[in-house]
Amino acid sequence: MSAVEARKSVPHRYGPYGGQYVPETLMPALAELESAWLDAWSDAAFRSELALLARDYVGRPTPLYEASRLSERVGHAVYLKREDLNHTGSHKLNNALGQALLARRMGKQRVIAETGAGQHGVASATACALLAIECVVYMGEEDMRRQQPNVQRMELLGARVEAVSAGARTLKEAVSAAIRDWVEHVDSTHYIIGSAVGPAPYPAIVRELQRTIGDESRAQLLGRVGRLPSRVIACVGGGSNSIGMFAGFVEDAEVELIGVEAAGEGLASGRHGAPLTAGGRAGVLHGSLSAVLQDDDGQILEAHSISAGLDYPGSGPEHAHLRDSGRARYVAVTDKDALVAFRELTRLEGIIPALESAHAVAWLLANSVGELDVVCLSGRGDKDLAEVIALSASR
């Protein structure tokens, strides 16, 4: 190992997965980011600034809500971790705010982000408005269409939304466009990646910033019922709300960890967003080695999901490792079942979930054998209303 690599205390590999598969141009920036992060995370002042904002601005801790009608429906106790109640409506702000503070600390005047559902874009635009940092968000044209309210929100917040017209015009291409922007403007710019993906140190940073979901849930449940859950269930796009939730429970061997991917039109159709569930050879996408959808030549395939936030052919490297080690289990839910769960939760609990989160609820509805489950309700569904209503009309 070379001298350059000597000081390293953020994981770069999760089993065989992870790494830094990026152009040389970015390598010094990744090293700078890693050391700035280590520095900030061990600085009490940084931590308390973030904690104060998390409380007074984001609205943390979010409630752990005992969903009684849902519990009745499945036959056992179900608690919902209400990340939908965060300011901006999803868990994404936990990460975006932490990274925006880090950007400011590194002296970066410009932030870029990618977005699928628009939730990470809105969260980044929000954090940048708060900290008076310039913000550019890359978004696929198809996602701009299906998540129009979030485009308007980002623009109101002062961000510039760059339409990405390559490929399927969804999240994968938005991440690629953001990385290319970063290659061009690496000196002035911090890239706030929106999920637990990308080259090291990103998966580790995003995990730490999202682990508040799992840590709070664990403490809340122990405080309330004095026991751990039998299952913890979260949807997996790139894997940030799930890895944050899992981080709180991964040491508790008796707690089953379940990641729910998008089965789209069905795993057999090939039109899905479930690389962890589908298995197959690992591949490199967006700077790390992990489970990806790819062909025999290593060309990355397009994902398909009704939910823009799960419409991604890759996955966070730590998830691939948790899968291989057997510590977590990955399953997939179709568009159709997610839509049913979307309606069902709305009627049962008066909570309109994000289509992403509806995947986790759908899996619970179909697998009601637990004793005490915690489901991560990663976001609220307002952004999805137009899409859901249009789909129902066409069916």
Place this chain on the structure above:
Amino acid sequence: MSADGIERIAAAFAASGKRSALMPYMMGGYPDLERSLAVGEACIAGGADMLELGVPFSDPLADGPTIHAAATAALAAGTSVSDVLDLAAALTGRIAVIMMAYANTVLTPGIEPFLDRLADVGVSGLIVPDLPFEESDELERAAERRGIALVALVAPTTTDVRLHEIGARTRGFLYVVSVTGTTGERSGGPVSLRPLLERAKAATNVPVALGFGISTADQAAAAADAGADGVIVGSRLVRAAGEDSDGAAAVGRLVAEFATALAAPVA
């Protein structure tokens, strides 16, 4: 199969007879397979000293719009990795070919099988633009065993410590990225070519080639003046390959212009 690829590259630099060796980049399978063979032949006829052959990849993070679009078009035209290897086989008898492939293209079939295929078709070198040295140990060893040059890149952002590590590890030549950015045509020149090249040369004992953003004969001449041992021209030629009705002829004319700009002064 050709002689040792590393030696063949060294010989090509030595035999160029120009101020800087001319190294055109082309996208395999663009606009389609047949026409890309014609593009390669036009590069040779126009005076190329070595040829960089890109393997189209779905998510090319180091490439700007021109090469990204060419890769997308090549894939849409049905180009496979084997097609590009066949294309290489048709060219390596006439010129040293350096293949440019993204990490996933190399890792998916497996490093050993992939390099066996490169060796079989006589490819001399390999550039993997998203594989920094932190990730390249295994590929370096496998390439070395076959005499294939694993060419490493340095960028303006590369620190001195990294530069020396990379300069020592690269084979064939050191690829100096002239701009902080992706591939693509740029007007004007990078601000400080000479210091960039001097820094690179001090860190390695192989030739130093400059690439990214060189799209005019003047820019190529400036690179030669600043001491580049080789000049890589990519996006400008890829654009020509796609836009004219006879792309290969257009590429040939451009390559000849670059060759003239790099020609040694008549004594």
